[in-house]
Amino acid sequence: MDQPSSLKLLGSWADSHTHRVQLALKLKSLEFDYQEEDVVNISPALLLHNPVYKKVPVLLHKGRPVVESVVILQYIDETWTGNPLMPADPFERAVARFWCHFAEDKLAPAVGAVFSSSGEGQKAAVDQVHQNLKLLECEIRDGAFEGRRFFGGDKIGMLDIVLGCGSYWLSVFEEVMEVKLVDPESFPAFHAWLRDFEEQNEVKETIPAIDKLLEYARGVRQMMLTLSSSTITSVPATAAAAATTTGNDDVAVDAIDGSSG
Amino acid sequence: MAEGASEGLVLLDFWVSPFGQRCRIALAEKGVEYEYREENLRDKSPLLLKSNPVHKKIPVLIDHGKPVCESLNIVQYIDEKWPDRAPLLPADPYARAEARFWADLVEKKVCIPPPPPRMYESGTKLWKLKGEAQEEATKEFIEMLKLLEGELGDKKYFGGEMFGLVDIALIPFTAWFYSYEACAKLSTEKEVPKLVAWGKRCRERESVSKSLPDPLKVYEFVCFLKKVYGIE
Numbered sequence A: 001m002d003q004p005s006s007l008k009l010l011g012s013w014a015d016s017h018t019h020r021v022q023l024a025l026k027l028k029s030l031e032f033d034y035q036e037e038d039v040v041n042i043s044p045a046l047l048l049h050n051p052v053y054k055k056v057p058v059l060l061h062k063g064r065p066v067v068e069s070v071v072i073l074q075y076i077d078e079t080w081t082g083n084p085l086m087p088a089d090p091f092e093r094a095v096a097r098f099w100c101h102f103a104e105d106k107l108a109p110a111v112g113a114v115f116s117s118s119g120e121g122q123k124a125a126v127d128q129v130h131q132n133l134k135l136l137e138c139e140i141r142d143g144a145f146e147g148r149r150f151f152g153g154d155k156i157g158m159l160d161i162v163l164g165c166g167s168y169w170l171s172v173f174e175e176v177m178e179v180k181l182v183d184p185e186s187f188p189a190f191h192a193w194l195r196d197f198e199e200q201n202e203v204k205e206t207i208p209a210i211d212k213l214l215e216y217a218r219g220v221r222q223m224m225l226t227l228s229s230s231t232i233t234s235v236p237a238t239a240a241a242a243a244t245t246t247g248n249d250d251v252a253v254d255a256i257d258g259s260s261g
Numbered sequence B: 001m002a003e004g005a006s007e008g009l010v011l012l013d014f015w016v017s018p019f020g021q022r023c024r025i026a027l028a029e030k031g032v033e034y035e036y037r038e039e040n041l042r043d044k045s046p047l048l049l050k051s052n053p054v055h056k057k058i059p060v061l062i063d064h065g066k067p068v069c070e071s072l073n074i075v076q077y078i079d080e081k082w083p084d085r086a087p088l089l090p091a092d093p094y095a096r097a098e099a100r101f102w103a104d105l106v107e108k109k110v111c112i113p114p115p116p117p118r119m120y121e122s123g124t125k126l127w128k129l130k131g132e133a134q135e136e137a138t139k140e141f142i143e144m145l146k147l148l149e150g151e152l153g154d155k156k157y158f159g160g161e162m163f164g165l166v167d168i169a170l171i172p173f174t175a176w177f178y179s180y181e182a183c184a185k186l187s188t189e190k191e192v193p194k195l196v197a198w199g200k201r202c203r204e205r206e207s208v209s210k211s212l213p214d215p216l217k218v219y220e221f222v223c224f225l226k227k228v229y230g231i232e
Helices: A016-027 A046-050 A069-079 A090-116 A117-143 A159-179 A188-200 A201-206 A212-229 A239-240 A250-258 B016-029 B046-051 B069-080 B092-106 B117-126 B132-153 B165-183 B192-202 B206-211 B215-229
Strands: A007-011 A032-034 A056-059 A064-068 B009-013 B036-037 B060-064 B066-069
Touching: A007 A016, A007 A046, A016 A159, A016 A201, A016 B009, A032 A212, A032 B206, A046 A056, A056 A069, A064 A069, A064 A201, A064 B092, A069 B092, A090 A117, A090 A212, A090 B066, A090 B069, A117 B046, A117 B192, A159 A188, A159 A212, A188 A201, A212 B046, A250 B009, B009 B046, B016 B069, B016 B165, B036 B192, B046 B060, B060 B069, B069 B092, B069 B165, B092 B132, B092 B165, B092 B206, B117 B132, B132 B192, B165 B192, B165 B215
Parallel strands: A007 A032, B009 B036
Antiparallel strands: A007 A056, A056 A064, B009 B060, B060 B066
16 A cells, blocks of 8 residues: 555645545545645746646656646546546446536636626626536436436545535635525525535535635635736736636636636 | 447547547447438537537437537547457556546647637637737647647657557547648648657558548638638
């Protein structure tokens, strides 16, 4: 068996991609060293281990880096096969991968857009989030995940981790932006799943306290408004870095989830 | 499912789609028979809309009525469904992580804000744009190819001796190089000779040569699209 120090995670405390990896390691009962990374002054370690994207999270296993959270999760799952995160059946696996990609590619950017926009733009972004949540809601209610407590079945699996670590931003943004994103009446199945997910001990140990996340989000939003940027790209590097990035340079998207990983 | 049995395998596809071609290559590598169905993307079939309600896009692989969507997802599904032959991913978890990383990079390219352009879109810019915008797009495209060439190095394939996921992810786009070169001032042979050589090696595989379209036909298609978009 590996020595505890063979695993090291370079991450950032408010970064949902980092949380995914932390949660997966906890679910596998794996000990690891954690290193908080400064995303403003990128460390030599980060540059060395993730030269392509220069972002967290990076998992070092016996010194070898694995990057991109979904890639890392699969690596963890395939290296330590106890308590599997992915189903065994090829079709079930394809379904899980599809919705992980949906979470990354559609839902997360839509939620990010809510955070970074205002007025008409924000209304459109909120609509987009609702559309995406509707698709998920259908799938939970009477699609591929019908009758399950979690996407992984009775226990948390890969898709729960990917969707769950990031879904907390929904309630944070609801409060900071004063919008309704995940109304329990419109999305009862999603709501129920999220509530159950957040009740899990390992999840409680991983996700930062809600008031810290609120404070953080308020700070980033304030910075954005102060700079009164009309486009995301005009937000300078410091603001972007403060949002802690694992995805592209979109500040708001980075705050919750990038289009990568 | 019985070994080699392919009854009930349908691929909804579009002839020029590099994403569809990935699936065709993977199926050919595994020696699996399937029914190919050409979709009219301007008039999508009820089957396509039912099978991929979220994105309504090809390719979709329907396995005895169960749809799998998104090309790299389909390729991995094919690999896992027929694990006994022509593995498309290595056995070692770390090598698999590397393969997934690079396949994912091909999907999303080196991030340039916003929105993050994909390889397909990055290339699409080359024939859609003109002047300075096109020059900028050309530069970005070359940079991305060079990054990939750096990863390839002197290996036979991206996975080493084994033709696999990353090769499958990237090779269909090489059929578009001729079109990109014709529309923008670009010579892939000059800029990324190792990658071009890799492309030739891949096309020596029957799975690839059978699945990729003639670059001239792709160019005809691009010219048709240019007319549709009103680009000279």
